[in-house]
Amino acid sequence: MGLLTGLKDSISRVTDRLFTDDQPKRIGIYGPPNAGKTTLANRIARDWTGDAVGTESHVPHETRRARRKEDVEIERDGQSVSIDIVDTPGVTTKVDYEEFTDEMEEDDAIRRSREATEGVAEAMHWLREDVDGVIYVLDSAEDPITQVNTMLIGIIESRDLPVLIFANKIDLDEASVKRIEDAFPQHKTVPLSAKEGQNMDEVYDNIAEYFG
């Protein structure tokens, strides 16, 4: 029996090393458009690597291609966790260029819309094959119970991926973390403001715990 246990231990050590050292886990940052995914990705990347991941914008669908930041080393309690961060385009069931026509020319709005659609397809594809864990970002000032959120969380659950729900934008007056906690009580919800850098310690603690 001791032999078997020893074997088990060595196997788990090997797999541990596989995940922690050789292959950092790839963590997808998912969520609806304008939840603050890129802001969060940039915050994490800047805090631990000094680089940014992508351009942030108040206009939805600024991120239309998945962007990856590799080997982000997060140190917690003397231990180091290495992850790849994938910032994905906001997932939605409808893309309409008329949402952007206030901000840009119509041709650009249509192109943005088409690219955003491709981006959603890409994000869904990544979710199927290329992520080992998910950070699901929600705008705490918005109603979390939407078709997209429910469906995505469902897909993530069906894949047994570790998932953290980030209740972003707690700096806003209308923010309600409880609304998000109540909507998805089965998952850990972490309040934060990626823009203001609020509560980032807890964010990193949880990332290290869930994805380390």
Next chain:
Amino acid sequence: MPHQCTNCGHTFPDGSKEMLSGCPDCGGNKFQFTPDSDSESSAEDGADGDAGPETPPPTSDPSDEGADGVASRAAETVRGWVSSDSSDESTHDPAESPAADRPTTSAGSSDRDGTNSRSGETADASRDANSSRNSRSPSTRSGDRSRAATDRDDDSFTEWPDSARRPEDRSSSPAESATDDAADDRAVSEPSTSDRRTDSSSDGSSERSELDHETVTMADSEDSAQATARSEVVPADDLPAGSSAAGEGDPITEVDPVDDEPEETPDHGRVVSEPSGEQPSIEELRAELNEQFESIKILRPGQYELNLMELYNRDEYIISLQEDGRYVIDVPESWHDDVDE
């Protein structure tokens, strides 16, 4: 060879699944639908011309043109659907030119329009008969008219009826169109020609055969139409018996093939069911679309509906259907390359 890689020109037969993973030759992922390796406009025609018989189950396609593959059907379906949708809303999409809009507005009823265009000629012929009092003279006029329509159509797609007819011409023997003009000499042979045309491109559906009936009906009424026209100048006794009732209104409703609307066609008693098939067809097309373009619906350029579950489940996505029947199939592998850069 309906599908062609826009990069290397590799062609794929209808129903080919090869291209779903990119062009095997050059790896390109942009294709266009060309039922005939003709001009751009004929590709347009082909797509639209097929959109009409789309409503009946495509499985019963006996003709070569009817051996539609999923992708081609879907492409046509989307064209038809998108346009009928936009015409429903009477929208104002600036990205979609009026020229592109026009043919697709009647995409769901191309065959009827095609038929009507012929009967339009018929009506025209009868008017000519009226003016010239010579039953032979309309032939030249209507021939001219159809040629004129062809010219107009080459410029743009505004003259829908002619473009509706051309795919049928293509699918039948090339001599057919020549026959068409020649056949106009005799009032009786024109309908039989059009009848044959309808048959040759037929998808074997019941609706099609109804169309045949319609053509025959119109053919019959051609005499009556002429008779009606002639009645203004000829004593009623000289007119063929029973023609007056059927002939009534024909010249009026059929005169302008461009403007004819479904609700006008029912002037022919036997045709009533035909336009009615078009209204629910939007729903049918939507269902068909859901089946074939499950992952992304293109309402019109810049407006999309996404089926997240299908996007999640499927390997390949037909991302964008573009103008002129072109569409881009994005293969996930190509994303990997870009992303991994």
